[in-house]
Amino acid sequence: MAERPEYPTALGASSRERITLLGHDLAADVMGEVGFGELAFWLAAQRRPGPGETRVFEAVLAALADHGFTPTAIVTRLTYLSAPDSVQGALAAGLLGGGSRFLGVTEDTGRFLHGVLDSVDGDPPATDAEWDALALRTVRAEREAKRFVPGLGHHVHKDGDPRTPRLMRIAAEEGLFGPHLALFAAIGRVHPEVLGRRLPLNGAGVCGAALADLGLPLELLRGFALLARTAGLIGQLAEELRRPVGNEIFLSVDLNNRSVAPDPYSPGDRHG
Numbered sequence: 001m002a003e004r005p006e007y008p009t010a011l012g013a014s015s016r017e018r019i020t021l022l023g024h025d026l027a028a029d030v031m032g033e034v035g036f037g038e039l040a041f042w043l044a045a046q047r048r049p050g051p052g053e054t055r056v057f058e059a060v061l062a063a064l065a066d067h068g069f070t071p072t073a074i075v076t077r078l079t080y081l082s083a084p085d086s087v088q089g090a091l092a093a094g095l096l097g098g099g100s101r102f103l104g105v106t107e108d109t110g111r112f113l114h115g116v117l118d119s120v121d122g123d124p125p126a127t128d129a130e131w132d133a134l135a136l137r138t139v140r141a142e143r144e145a146k147r148f149v150p151g152l153g154h155h156v157h158k159d160g161d162p163r164t165p166r167l168m169r170i171a172a173e174e175g176l177f178g179p180h181l182a183l184f185a186a187i188g189r190v191h192p193e194v195l196g197r198r199l200p201l202n203g204a205g206v207c208g209a210a211l212a213d214l215g216l217p218l219e220l221l222r223g224f225a226l227l228a229r230t231a232g233l234i235g236q237l238a239e240e241l242r243r244p245v246g247n248e249i250f251l252s253v254d255l256n257n258r259s260v261a262p263d264p265y266s267p268g269d270r271h272g
Contacts, residue, residue: 010046022046037061040227044220052174053214057224059170060207063163064106064225066232072097073236074249080237081246087237094233095226103204103229107221109151110208113180114218124179128186135186139194149187151205163203164188171210178213181206 012021019026022042030039037058041049049057066073076094083089098104116138117124125131142149154161168185171177188201204225211221240246 011043022048040224041214041216044216044224045214049214052176056167056171056174056176056210057214059167060210060224061228061231063167063203063207064103064228064232066229066235070102072102072229073233076233076236077240077244077246078250080240081244081250090237091230091233094236095229098222098226098229103225104222105150105202105204106208106211106225107218108208109184109205110180110212110221111218112150113183113209114212116183117179125182131182131186132190135183136190136193138183139187139191143194149191151184151202151208152187152191153199154202157200157202160200161203161206164201164206167203167206167210171213176210176213180209180212184209 010022012019012026014020021030024030034042035054035058038049038054040061041054041057072094075097076090079093080087080090100108116134120134125134139149168177168181171181184201184206192198207225208221211224212218216224
């Protein structure tokens with residue numbers, strides 16, 4: 001008789017009598033004992049975070065939860081307007097918009113900073129001057145390659161994103177201001193020397209640096225941003241139920257469209 005296949009997992013498993021999660025009894029040891037942010041960290045890292053790690057991680061989730069009528073929020077509301085029977089569709093529509101301009105910057109920044117740190121021979125910098133020198137080389141290299149430095153700039157908070165110093169302060173208070181945050185802060189100090197203007201270090205970028213310093217998988221950094229935004233999108237739907245604006249958004253476009261002649265596409269066309 002052929003042996004039954006086995007699929008090992010350290011996550012959730014059920015028997016007739018109990019459910020285990022991460023090696024603990026779900027009902028007795030987890031429910032009512034472990035906060036959701038702590039559990040999300042634990043599930044991803046498969047190690048229970050310390051109180052300081054939980055505080056930094058939950059600060060990241062709060063920072064990324066909701067920013068108002070962003071494209072992800074608007075598409076969630078409009079999808080709900082179109083299909084009120086599909087809350088999951090509305091939430092999914094908003095989450096699918098998490099990319100290089102919104103939400104994805106968290107992962108892009110974490111990966112970028114990690115790549116720079118990996119390229120350093122020997123120990124990482126030990127002083128602000130050494131961090132600034134590394135940051136200066138990094139920004140110059142990106143400028144010469146005509147690439148943007150992820151995490152720099154914000155379309156609203158042009159004089160400084162309030163989330164950035166707050167998250168850096170929380171990480172420092174918990175002894176978790178690591179090399180990714182140190183390099184990001186240094187980029188904030190030196191980039192005007194290369195770019196000729198000062199840009200804010202944005203909240204999505206600092207969240208990526210903080211998550212990378214927590215040792216979480218770089219491949220999942222966007223997932224944590226999406227986890228945070230899910231809470232925000234649920235809030236958007238809750239508000240849409242009480243004070244709907246989706247139909248007004250739809251009609252503002254539908255009633256103000258303007259007919260124009262066709263503009264055939266040809267290879268090489270680029271529309272900004």
